[in-house]
Amino acid sequence: xxxxxxxxxxLENFATLIDTNKAHLSDLDTPIGDADHGNNMARGMxxxxxxxxxxxxxxLAGVFKTSAMALISKVGGASGPLYGxxxxxxxxxxxxxxxxxxxxxxxxAGVIKRGGAQVxxxxxxxxxxxxxxxxxxxxxxxxxIDEAVAxxxxxxxxxxxxxYLGERGIGHRDPGAESTGYLFAALLQTEGAL
Amino acid sequence: xxxxxxxxAAVVPEMVDGLVRAYPQILEQIPDTTAVVRAxxxxxxxxxxxxxxxxxxxxxxxxxxxxxxxxSAAVCGQVFTSPTPDQIYEAIKASDQxxxxxxxxxxxxxxVMNFDMAKDMAEMDDIQVASIVVDDDIAxxxxxxxxxxxGVAGTLFMHKILGxxxxxxxxxxxxxxxxxxxxxxxxxxxxxxxxxxxxEAGKPGFTLAEDEIEYGVGIHSEPGYRRExxxxxxxxxxxxxxxxxxxxxxxxxxxxxxxxxxMGATPLMExxxxxxxxxxALAVKNITPAFTKVGNLMTSIxxxxxxxxxxxxxDPEWLAALxxxxxxxxx
Numbered sequence: 001x002x003x004x005x006x007x008x009x010x011l012e013n014f015a016t017l018i019d020t021n022k023a024h025l026s027d028l029d030t031p032i033g034d035a036d037h038g039n040n041m042a043r044g045m046x047x048x049x050x051x052x053x054x055x056x057x058x059x060l061a062g063v064f065k066t067s068a069m070a071l072i073s074k075v076g077g078a079s080g081p082l083y084g085x086x087x088x089x090x091x092x093x094x095x096x097x098x099x100x101x102x103x104x105x106x107x108x109a110g111v112i113k114r115g116g117a118q119v120x121x122x123x124x125x126x127x128x129x130x131x132x133x134x135x136x137x138x139x140x141x142x143x144x145i146d147e148a149v150a151x152x153x154x155x156x157x158x159x160x161x162x163x164y165l166g167e168r169g170i171g172h173r174d175p176g177a178e179s180t181g182y183l184f185a186a187l188l189q190t191e192g193a194l
Numbered sequence: 195x196x197x198x199x200x201x202x203a204a205v206v207p208e209m210v211d212g213l214v215r216a217y218p219q220i221l222e223q224i225p226d227t228t229a230v231v232r233a234x235x236x237x238x239x240x241x242x243x244x245x246x247x248x249x250x251x252x253x254x255x256x257x258x259x260x261x262x263x264x265x266s267a268a269v270c271g272q273v274f275t276s277p278t279p280d281q282i283y284e285a286i287k288a289s290d291q292x293x294x295x296x297x298x299x300x301x302x303x304x305x306v307m308n309f310d311m312a313k314d315m316a317e318m319d320d321i322q323v324a325s326i327v328v329d330d331d332i333a334x335x336x337x338x339x340x341x342x343x344x345g346v347a348g349t350l351f352m353h354k355i356l357g358x359x360x361x362x363x364x365x366x367x368x369x370x371x372x373x374x375x376x377x378x379x380x381x382x383x384x385x386x387x388x389x390x391x392x393x394e395a396g397k398p399g400f401t402l403a404e405d406e407i408e409y410g411v412g413i414h415s416e417p418g419y420r421r422e423x424x425x426x427x428x429x430x431x432x433x434x435x436x437x438x439x440x441x442x443x444x445x446x447x448x449x450x451x452x453x454x455x456x457m458g459a460t461p462l463m464e465x466x467x468x469x470x471x472x473x474x475a476l477a478v479k480n481i482t483p484a485f486t487k488v489g490n491l492m493t494s495i496x497x498x499x500x501x502x503x504x505x506x507x508x509d510p511e512w513l514a515a516l517x518x519x520x521x522x523x524x525x
Contacts, residue, residue, distance in 0.1 A: 026395060034274045034414045035395040043203075043272075072311065076249075076275040078304035081311055114307055160303050163341040164334050164416045 001098045006192045007063045008052060013186035015045035018179065028175040032162035037079060037175040044075035044083070060098055064091035078115070078160060079176060082124065085110040100193065104132045115159060122157035122169065124176035131184045140184060140194060149173065149181040195396045197496075202393040206250045210270055213257055217523050220261050229269040229277070229285040230257045234521065237262035242366050243289035244356045246298040246349070247282060248305055249274040251390065251495045252413060258491075258524030259350065264357035265522075266295075273392050273495070274414045276304035282312035286321055294322035294366035296373070298352055300345025301329040324366050326373035328352050330382040330503065332441045333410030333419050344412045347455040347492035348380035348503040351516070354525065358515035379508050383437045384501035385430050386411040386418065386457065390494045409433060413457070413494045413501075427464070431471040434502045439479075442506055446480035451516055453503035454486075458493035460500055465489065468500055485516045491524065 018025070018041045025038030048070040052058070055066055064087045072084035089110030090103040097103065108128045117123040130148040134140040152174035157163040162174065187193045199205055206228050214223045214230060221230045229247070232238055246256045247269030256268035266289035271277035286295045295316070299309045306327060313323045330348030355376050356369055364372065386408045389398040399415030402408060407425075410418025438444070454469045456462065469488050476483065484507060492501070507513045 030395070030399065034416070035392055035399055036272075036275055039394045040272070040275060073278050073280045076271050076278045076304065076308065078276070078302075078307060080276075080278055081304070081307035084311075115303065159341055161341070161414070161416060164344065164412065166335075168417060 002060060002100050002103065002193065003098070004058055004060050004063050006190060007060055010186055010190040010193050011048060011052065011063070011067060013189045014183050015049050017182040017186055018042055018045045021182065025175050025179055028173055028178055032157065032165055032169045032172045033175060034161060036077065037179065040075050040077050040079055041179055044071045044080060047071070047074040061091045061094040064088070064094055079179070082111050082115055082176070085114040101132070101136045104135055108132050117159040120155060121159045122152050122155035122162060122174050123159050124174065124180045126152045126155070126174065127177035127180035131180070135184075135187070135194065138194075140188065142185060142188060145181045145184050149177045152177045195391050195393070197391075197393060199393055202396070205393050206270055206272055209250065209253070210257070220521065220523055221257060224267070224284050224288045227269070227281045227284045228271075229267060229281050229288070230260055231267040231285065231288045232260055232262065234262050237361070237521075238266055238289065238291055240293070240363075241266075241291055242293045242360045242364060242369060243267065243291060243295045244298065244353070244360045244369070245269070245285050245289055245295055246353060247271065247277050247285065248300055248302075249276060249414070251392070252492050254490070254524030255350065255492045259353050259357075259522050261520055261522035263361045263518060263520035263522075264353055264525060273394065276302065276308045279308050279311035279315060282309055283315045286312060286316045286323060287319075290321050294324065296356060296360070296366060296369045297323060297325035298349060298356065298373075299325055299327045300349055301327045301342055302344065303341060305345075322366055324370045326352065326370070326377060328377065328380070330380045331384075331412060332381045332437060333383050333412075344416070346382045346384065346413050347453055347501045348382040348505065350453065350491055351380050351451065351503065351505045352376060354520075355512055355515045357520065358518050375509070376512065379442075379506040380503065381438050381441050382501050382503040383409070383434050384411050384418070384457070384499055385409050385434060386415075386497055386499035387424070388459065388498040389415040390458065390497040392495065411497075411499065413492060415494065415497060427467050428471045430500070431468060431475050431502075435472070435475050438502065438504045442504055444479055444481060444504070449484040449507040449510075449513060450481060451485035451505040451507055451513070452483045452487075453491070453505070454488040455492050455501045455503065456490040457497040457499040457501065458490060459496045459498040462489065465500060472502065484513050
């Protein structure tokens with residue numbers, strides 16, 4: 001059962017991972033995108049952290065909704081609407097459930113609806129899909145995360161700015177998949193989340 | 195990185211503030227946003243509003259085209275990053291006059307998603323919103339299975355045509371039909387000599403050797419379709435024109451508008467030389483453009499290079515729309 005306190009810790013851990021790795025995320029985004037994923041996400045997660053700190057008494061849905069609104073209004077680009085939609089869908093689902101796999105199902109469905117990407121398109125969906133399944137199966141580990149994120153490397157992008165590269169994008173890891181990996185790595189770091 | 199800035203994170207708000215204070219007779223900042231709206235409110239009364247926006251770094255696009263006869267508002271996102279839905283929504287509210295708002299969006303996944311979310315927000319408040327996604331860059335293959343073509347400098351012709359129609363009283367529905375009719379006739383392709391440096395990244399988006407160029411780059415240093423050694427202006431014109439001809443099937447019986455657009459670091463002197471070669475190459479095809487614009491209109495920060503847009507004026511009214519006077523900073 002996810003509590004508002006555990007959700008806050010999860011998001012704090014995610015924010016720390018993003019901030020620590022922002023230069024790495026922007027580097028991944030340089031050859032196949034526009035070199036801003038790390039900075040955009042770091043700016044958004046800082047806004048998210050501040051927004052949550054200003055509202056200490058939120059319920060679970062409130063934690064996710066506040067997070068979503070912070071990301072939607074601060075990140076821009078493609079990752080703002082995608083992560084924002086993920087958290088907004090979790091907020092909606094959290095009104096009836098505190099079951100993490102259920103919430104993650106809603107998040108993934110939202111990401112797919114907003115971005116229109118499918119598995120194999122070299123986007124964050126390639127990381128989200130197996131990692132949500134791993135949470136369902138109780139098999140999430142850093143090795144599973146690393147493997148899921150790495151599956152984007154040999155792919156030709158069909159969505160997002162990397163799609164303009166065609167085959168030249170092969171061998172490069174999708175930065176959105178990498179940041180999604182951090183979201184799930186943050187779950188591993190959060191006691192009581194899984 | 196060598197730039198006249200204070201703090202990479204403050205680039206957009208400081209730029210917007212400077213712009214609005216420099217041109218108070220044309221622009222007003224929408225409070226608590228980095229979006230701008232026409233100062234001449236009387237010119238918007240009773241009209242459908244045409245708005246646009248996108249990442250910053252393309253100046254004078256988009257704010258430079260706000261004014262009577264063109265855009266009602268423009269939303270300035272972070273550098274090379276789509277603006278957020280809440281800011282777009284504020285621009286919708288600031289420009290709506292009760293007849294709806296038409297959004298001109300360039301085909302980038304972030305822009306499309308953020309403008310869509312803003313449209314959802316506006317519709318919840320009973321503001322009618324319609325949009326066109328411009329995808330004029332023929333360097334990128336268009337396919338159902340990819341992101342499709344990018345929206346680049348040709349978007350400015352869309353702004354001008356729709357802005358003129360809206361100023362003359364077109365309805366939201368009229369504008370949707372007009373935009374759909376115009377869209378396939380605008381094609382653009384570019385060549386880059388060097389990449390842009392995003393202030394927060396601090397280094398160029400890609401590197402080209404001193405004697406190397408790249409065809410087909412986008413307006414955010416996205417890679418193009420071919421790299422080769424630098425050639426004379428005439429050869430660059432020939433390459434870009436051939437691409438456009440393949441797509442538009444240029445015909446001496448038709449009328450065309452052309453836009454020779456500097457990407458930010460290419461001097462006007464070189465843009466005029468390129469134009470000289472372009473007019474010569476078109477003359478060989480017995481074509482004299484009915485309308486021409488040359489200049490830094492849709493830039494990519496400090497990228498060196500040029501994009502060439504050709505717009506087939508399939509409807510004679512489109513020429514009149516391009517020629518009509520406007521009160522903007524940059525048209």
